Amino acid sequence: MNIHDNKQQMQQVLTALASGDFAPFRACMADDLVWTVTGTTPLSRTYVGKADVLDHLLKPLAALLDGPFRMVTDRVTAEGDVVVVEGRGQNRLRDGRPYENTYCWVCRFEGGRLRELTEYMDTDLVARIFAATG
Template sequence: MNNKAILEKANAAITEGNNEGFLLFCTEDTEWTFVGDRTLRGKEAVRQYMATTYAEPPKFMVEHLIAEGDFVTAVGKISLKNEDGKTVNYAYCDVWRFRDGKMAELKAFVIETK
């Protein structure tokens, strides 16, 4: 499976509420940087983030998926429920770096849209 197909399969797991299925595609030392916000280091930190942020599966609309070498960039929109149960819409650009067929690093640019 190429990196683009791996990301598509991983994202499908998230939309089905299968966070553990998604995590199978991540390296143990995966690192997620949400630019201007925080950095998660390691699969366990990502698991804890997903348990709260993705308590209800997010809705994705991928507009572009661009693969080059070890990188896959996804551009699109995502809707998530906040702590109050209100749906919040975002535009995002995720830059994923792959290592040995797994997602090793994410640099995410996420902006709330009105």
């Protein structure tokens, strides 16, 4: 796959996320995906493998949300096998509070699959959300 293919695939994933459809994102993840959440939040660490990402990062977050995770994209840039995404979450927690985090994802593709993702976000917001929900 080339730069254009990687960027186009990520844009399709992001279009689906904007409407709350997570299936294309899950489908593009490699089984050996490595996802790093930066910072010192309860979620910050490196998750190794698609199952680890889904079970220990995305499932706990989804349990706090009132509805599917939604993110709108502000910018997508690609160079080589790397696609960089800037986006804004448009979510609400089950207790009614807004959860509108900002994100920068640095994504590396290999063979048409997402192999690595480093996530930068408002870590203070995540720490406060998890502290308030226990």
